[in-house]
Amino acid sequence: MAGISICGVSKKFTGRNDAVQALENATLEIADGEFVVLVGPSGCGKSTLLNIVAGLDVADTGQVYEGNKPVKEPGRSRSVVFQDGALFPWLTAQKNVEFGLKQMGLNRKERAERAAHYLQLVHLTKFRESFLHELSGGMRQRVAIARALAMEPEVLLMDEPFSALDAQTREDLYVSLQEVWERTRKTILFVTHNVREAVVLADKVVLMGIRPGRIQTVFPIRLARPRHAEDVDVAKVAHQISMGLKESLALTRNEEYDEGWQPEGSGLLRPADSVLGDNI
Amino acid sequence: MVFFALLIACWATISKLGVWDSTLFPSPFQVVKTFWNGIADRSLLIATGASLRRLLLGYVISLVIGVPLGVLLARQKWADETIGLLVLGLQTLPSVCWLPLALLWFGLSDTAILFVVIMGAWLTITTAIRDGVRNVPPVYLRAARTMGTKPLSLYLEVLLPAALPSLLTGAKLGWSFAWRSLMAGELLFVSIGLGHQMTMGRELGDMSQVITVMGVIIALGLLTDRLIFAPFEDQIRERWGLTAK
Numbered sequence: 001m002a003g004i005s006i007c008g009v010s011k012k013f014t015g016r017n018d019a020v021q022a023l024e025n026a027t028l029e030i031a032d033g034e035f036v037v038l039v040g041p042s043g044c045g046k047s048t049l050l051n052i053v054a055g056l057d058v059a060d061t062g063q064v065y066e067g068n069k070p071v072k073e074p075g076r077s078r079s080v081v082f083q084d085g086a087l088f089p090w091l092t093a094q095k096n097v098e099f100g101l102k103q104m105g106l107n108r109k110e111r112a113e114r115a116a117h118y119l120q121l122v123h124l125t126k127f128r129e130s131f132l133h134e135l136s137g138g139m140r141q142r143v144a145i146a147r148a149l150a151m152e153p154e155v156l157l158m159d160e161p162f163s164a165l166d167a168q169t170r171e172d173l174y175v176s177l178q179e180v181w182e183r184t185r186k187t188i189l190f191v192t193h194n195v196r197e198a199v200v201l202a203d204k205v206v207l208m209g210i211r212p213g214r215i216q217t218v219f220p221i222r223l224a225r226p227r228h229a230e231d232v233d234v235a236k237v238a239h240q241i242s243m244g245l246k247e248s249l250a251l252t253r254n255e256e257y258d259e260g261w262q263p264e265g266s267g268l269l270r271p272a273d274s275v276l277g278d279n280i
Numbered sequence: 281m282v283f284f285a286l287l288i289a290c291w292a293t294i295s296k297l298g299v300w301d302s303t304l305f306p307s308p309f310q311v312v313k314t315f316w317n318g319i320a321d322r323s324l325l326i327a328t329g330a331s332l333r334r335l336l337l338g339y340v341i342s343l344v345i346g347v348p349l350g351v352l353l354a355r356q357k358w359a360d361e362t363i364g365l366l367v368l369g370l371q372t373l374p375s376v377c378w379l380p381l382a383l384l385w386f387g388l389s390d391t392a393i394l395f396v397v398i399m400g401a402w403l404t405i406t407t408a409i410r411d412g413v414r415n416v417p418p419v420y421l422r423a424a425r426t427m428g429t430k431p432l433s434l435y436l437e438v439l440l441p442a443a444l445p446s447l448l449t450g451a452k453l454g455w456s457f458a459w460r461s462l463m464a465g466e467l468l469f470v471s472i473g474l475g476h477q478m479t480m481g482r483e484l485g486d487m488s489q490v491i492t493v494m495g496v497i498i499a500l501g502l503l504t505d506r507l508i509f510a511p512f513e514d515q516i517r518e519r520w521g522l523t524a525k
Contacts, residue, residue: 056422076428086423089520090441099437100427133521151427 002067002077002154003187004030004053009062011048021212022048025062028206028215033185037202039195041245045213046191047159053189054080054157066155076104079148081158085140087132093143094119094128100151118146121180138169142176149184158190162197171229174200178226195245199238200227207244217244306488311495314488324477328496331462331474334390338397339458346402346454347447350409351435360410367406375400375461379468393465393473400461405454412446413439445516452509459501 011023023045030036038046051057053064055074064071066078074080079100087096097115106114119128122142132140141161148156162170178201181188192198198205202221209216219241223233288308295307302310318324353364378399382392416439424438440447466475474493481489516522 054426056425074422074426074428078426080423080426082419082423084419086417086419088420088438088441090444099424102437103424103427103429103433131519131521147427 002069003032003034004028004155004189005065006030006049006053007063007065009049009052009059009064011045011052011057011060013048023052023059024212024214026213026215027062028218030187030189030204032187035181035188035190035201035203036206037190037192037198037204038206038208039192039198039241039245040208040213040216041210042193043213044208044210046193046208048213049208050080050157050159050189050191053155054078056080076100076151077154079151079153079156081141081144081148081156081161083160083163085144085161087140087144087147089132092129092131093124093135096132096143097147097150100147104151114150115146118150119143121149121183122146122176136169137165138173141165141173145177145180149180149186153186155187155189158188160191160193163192163194170197174229175226177201182225195241196229196234196238199223199234199241200229200231205241207241303485304487306491310488311491314486314492315495318477318489318492324492324496327472327474327477327493328500330472331466332500334393334397334473335458335462338394338462339401339455341394342398342401342405342454342458343451345398346405346450347409349402350406350450351413351439353406353410354413355439364410367403370399371403371407375457376464376468379465382465383469388469388471390471392469393462393471396465397458397461401454401458404457405450408446408450408453409443412443412450415446416442445520448509448512448516452505455504455509456501459497463497 006026006028009023009026010021013020013022020043022043026045026049028036038049040046048057052059053071055071055078066075071078088099091099094112094115097118098111101111101114116125116128119125122145124139124142124146127135127139132143135143144161162173165173174197190198190201195205199221205219205221206215207217207219208214219237221237223231223237227234292308295302295305299305306314315324349363349367353360353367375396378396379392382395386392386395420438420442421434424434429438462473463475466473467479468475474497478490478493481487481493
């Protein structure tokens with residue numbers, strides 16, 4: 001088993017007109033079996049960092065280590081769950097989970113058994129013969145998680161896996177994911193822009209800042225599990241982190257938006273039916 | 281069914297009215313009779329057999345060239361900028377234009393016609409496959425790479441299945457282009473085949489012969505579509521969830 005060390009990683013993207021410093025000197029330790037969530041506004045480089053850890057992108061400077069092995073390319077020990085699942089529509093749920101196992105060279109029987117086991121872990125046994133379009137968004141994401149887990153990786157990387165789902169489904173998946181994590185104790189690196197989600201899931205929330213993308217603050221979360229999005233403690237911690245997020249967001253607004261933008265609006269709450277002199 | 285019955289009834293009525301001479305506008309009954317004669321003296325069967333043999337051979341060769349080349353063009357920039365441009369240019373050329381060249385190279389032979397068929401089909405297949413593979417979402421490839429997929433499996437188990445819908449479109453297009461090229465070739469010079477039967481009909485002033493051959497071509501086209509392409513298409517639609525419910 002191994003943790004992940006991210007040492008001084010920087011990455012620049014060159015666009016048509018300008019270059020964006022997506023990530024500057026990011027350093028982070030993820031212990032073995034730890035659940036770490038990267039949170040930050042869009043453009044803070046959190047997905048870039050995850051892709052570099054996955055080996056799908058290459059850092060300009062710095063290095064990522066898995067245990068003490070440097071990460072150079074995608075590997076089976078680091079499975080990725082993508083934002084839209086990236087499942088294959090020409091395969092059934094079961095065959096999707098088996099895909100990676102086939103690449104590992106397992107025989108038909110071993111594949112079927114292992115895929116069945118992990119589909120059961122995400123409670124989808126009944127749907128194993130279904131094609132993707134027959135599954136709901138939440139079920140698809142669960143198949144994607146089963147596919148990643150079935151590789152039996154050391155590390156699970158999750159790139160905004162729940163962002164396209166409705167609130168109810170997401171809440172269910174928080175419970176499922178915490179349950180899966182408690183059972184398997186994989187090291188998890190999870191990316192989201194939703195602070196509440198981060199607090200529900202993480203041992204450690206890493207707040208990232210923008211322009212340049214960088215690691216701003218690390219918040220250890222010491223709340224009892226299983227946590228739910230509506231827990232009071234979760235809300236309280238999430239509020240603290242949101243304050244930090246707002247500061248960095250204010251910076252972006254100054255840079256990106258037109259002048260005269262008021263982030264807070266007017267400070268007064270008005271009743272929705274108030275008539276503000278529209279018959280004068 | 282009712283639609284086609286009405287169409288044939290119209291045809292029969294018009295020929296009965298005698299607006300045009302029956303040698304120029306034969307009745308359905310004459311055509312059916314010619315058809316049966318063709319079957320009975322086997323001339324129609326032999327012609328169909330000869331044409332289909334050329335068609336299938338040309339088509340298979342086109343697929344063998346077109347599919348790998350299309351994948352190559354989609355994946356390799358250098359190939360697309362060189363061969364891709366050539367393919368695009370040649371595609372604007374109607375395949376019959378290759379006939380003079382083919383006749384000089386291969387003489388009045390089956391090979392010449394085969395050449396024209398292949399020139400008609402492979403370019404279309406290549407282009408369709410290239411576009412299909414290009415439109416495969418990159419996230420499938422990224423996902424496959426994180427699961428340790430080797431390059432060959434990446435092509436065979438991810439790219440090709442993901443591009444299957446456009447692969448099928450390419451195959452269908454190629455088939456119809458192969459037919460067109462075959463008929464053009466067979467009409468223009470004499471050798472046994474359906475095109476030859478039509479030329480004979482014209483030269484003998486036998487309009488019902490010409491219409492019979494046209495009917496055979498239409499029937500063959502419909503049959504291949506229903507029996508070969510349609511089942512594949514239905515299966516793909518079902519898997520990808522494209523069927524209207």
